[in-house]
Amino acid sequence: MDATPDSFWYPEHVYEVYKDDPDLDRLKIIVLLREPIARELSLYNHMRNLWSKDPDPKAWYRRVSTESFPEFAKKKLRDGADYKSYYAQYLSRWFQFFDPQQILVLSYEHEVLPGTPAKQRIGDFLGHSFRDDKGAFPRVNEQSNPNKIRKVPCSVVERARPTVERWNKELYELLATWKPHAMDPFPKFEIAACVGGDHNDTETN
Numbered sequence: 288m289d290a291t292p293d294s295f296w297y298p299e300h301v302y303e304v305y306k307d308d309p310d311l312d313r314l315k316i317i318v319l320l321r322e323p324i325a326r327e328l329s330l331y332n333h334m335r336n337l338w339s340k341d342p343d344p345k346a347w348y349r350r351v352s353t354e355s356f357p358e359f360a361k362k363k364l365r366d367g368a369d370y371k372s373y374y375a376q377y378l379s380r381w382f383q384f385f386d387p388q389q390i391l392v393l394s395y396e397h398e399v400l401p402g403t404p405a406k407q408r409i410g411d412f413l414g415h416s417f418r419d420d421k422g423a424f425p426r427v428n429e430q431s432n433p434n435k436i437r438k439v440p441c442s443v444v445e446r447a448r449p450t451v452e453r454w455n456k457e458l459y460e461l462l463a464t465w466k467p468h469a470m471d472p473f474p475k476f477e478i479a480a481c482v483g484g485d486h487n488d489t490e491t492n
């Protein structure tokens with residue numbers, strides 16, 4: 288099993304690894320999608336956490352030492368190709384390499400957060416039942432440090448919304464067309480409540 292968010296952006300590499308395997312058609316792929324603005328915030332917090340532990344000026348996460356979240360988001364959530372939250376662009380490539388029936392697409396907010404049916408969905412897909420079907424998955428990488436930004440500034444939401452909505456619309460259409468294993472219709476992402484101002488709002492907010 289390989290589990291990393293980074294695989295999502297490189298379906299051709301995954302295909303390259305498995306293409307000569309006689310069991311290629313038994314490969315199971317699970318894609319977990321999160322509302323794009325929340326995902327970028329989570330990544331930003333992750334990078335800031337790494338920077339606080341190891342402020343290496345050559346590290347891949349160094350940009351967060353000089354960029355506020357609004358500045359980071361402005362660069363990541365804008366029109367154009369190759370933006371990582373433009374899920375439809377990447378998922379459409381997965382469908383070129385793999386049978387959509389080999390792919391389970393889950394909504395983080397509707398199917399993975401505690402109280403939602405992730406374990407059951409994944410169990411059904413893999414043909415494997417978990418010991419505790421109802422419980423949540425253990426939390427990892429939560430980084431509950433005091434500098435964690437909990438809420439997105441409303442200015443970020445206002446700026447990003449048109450782009451993100453276009454990306455999401457394309458995603459819903461793609462899923463409706465290709466019909467991988469997924470909720471049908473796929474639940475629409477909801478942007479979480481934001482806070483005023485253009486600054487980094489931390490835990491106290």
Ligand SMILES: Nc1ncnc2c1ncn2[C@@H]1O[C@H](COP(=O)(O)OS(=O)(=O)O)[C@@H](OP(=O)(O)O)[C@H]1O
Pocket residue numbers: 292328329330332333399400401423424425426427428429430
């Ligand atoms: N069990 C469970 N259920 C739901 N959500 C969970 C769970 N475990 C971790 N998390 C949240 O996932 C975020 C970290 O994701 P990753 O581990 O993929 O990120 S990374 O590897 O650190 O880049 C991070 O999200 P944020 O807290 O919003 O940043 C974690 O809180």
